[in-house]
Amino acid sequence: MTERRKAPFDRMLTLVRALADSVEGLTLDEMAGVLGQQRRSAERARDTIALHFDLDEVEDGRKKRFRIRDSLRRHYVRPTATELAALQTEVQAAQKASSPRAQILENLLVKLRASFDSSEKHRLDPDFAELARLQRTLVGPGAVAMVAPETLAAVSEAIIAGRCLEFDYRRDGEEETVWRRVIPHGLLHGTVSYLVGAFPKGGFGLVTYRLDRMSDTKVSDIAGAAPETFDLDEWLAESFGMFREQAYKISLLILPEAAHRARSWRFHPRQELSELEDGSVRVSFASGGLLELANHLFTWAGDLAIEAPEELRDIMARQLAAAQTAIGSNAISASKNDV
Incomplete structure (x- = not known):
């Protein structure tokens, strides 16, 4: 210039x-x-x-x-009406999903708005109100998992202090709780929130615990922090979802009529896409969590074929058979007669 x-x-x-x-x-x-x-x-x-x-x-x-x-x-550091409205939208979504972060995000929004003087509020409020009124974050179906505020607070405090976390845990399908002491390695938020932890003596790898099933949670006197070399994103990429198992080489063939959708779709953060001569697309990646992957593949019905591994095909077949109960035995019988 x-x-x-x-x-x-x-x-x-x-x-x-x-x-x-x-x-x-x-x-x-x-x-x-x-x-x-x-x-x-x-x-x-x-x-x-x-x-x-x-x-x-x-x-x-x-x-x-x-x-x-x-x-x-x-x-230059003061939030704009657009930024405040975006935060308000996330607060509303977290509240609808019963997320443990809802109160934290709402507190942040209140503090930001309280930092404005009357002149700033007068200038920002009309734009903020209109943007907040006309935008939402979609909250889909999922588990309603209520997390006690003190549970999330204790987990956060343990991470900051570099100490173990102690709590009683109710496992799926059981009424009795078991006592646990773990080194916190991370927090995962979604439809359900999880703690990623490891036992102080090691030997079992990383284990996940649902925050809504934890009680009597407190920071331990025993030191325990995730290694500096630990990468939560890398660990998450080892599986398709939350289920942890050995990694399989996944190969999915997306048919030509759905190839455009596959090019803008992320199955896995480390996926590789290959364009084939007939217009189809092959998606390849290594991952565990075959059950969660099979459940996701129902959304691609008619547009996709599982090439590998055989274990994924078997799980898909079992899930398909189980899913037939949703249409009732009479409907299943009628379908068979039509064939």
Whole structure:
């Protein structure tokens, strides 16, 4: 960019700094002097600056003075109406899903809005209200898992303090609880929230615990922190979902009529896509969690064929047979007779 083309930006930035540094404020004539231009140019610059900063207008006898309130840093770190509305949308979604993060996100939103003065609120509130009214994060069907606030607080405290976490755990289908002490390795939030932990003495790898099944949770006196080399994203990529098992080489053939969908779909973060001559697409990756993968593949019915492994085909066949109960025995019999 030539010096001549940069000059308007330099003048505008110089004026912004002058308006922020001035205690009494600048008149339009003084602003024109800073710009080295006519009064009309100063008026246009003032209007532009007012779109991005809180520009105070101060009466000084028969003249008006202008100044930028607060430090420039505050203007650049202050959230916009769009950002606040996006956070509000996530708060509402977390509340609908009974997420343990709902209260935390709501507290953050309240603190951010409380940091504004009356002038800022007056300027932002109309835009914030309209954006918050007309946008939502979709919350699909899933388990309703209520997590006690003190459980999430204890997990977070243990991670920060580098200590083990102790709790009573109710396993699936059981009424009695078992006591556990683990080294926290991460928190996973979704339809259901999980703690990823390892036993202090090792030997069992990483284990997941549903937060809604944990009780009497407290930070242990025993030190225990995840290794610096531990990568939660890498660990998650070892399986399709939450079920942990050995990795299989997965190969899925997407038929030509659904190839466009496959090109913009992510089955796995490490997947590889291959274009075939007939227009189909092959998706390959290594992963465990075959049951969760099979359940997902129902959404591709008619558009996909499982090439490997054989174990995935077997699970898919069992899930398909089990799914027939959803249409009732009479419907199944009628279907067989039609064949």
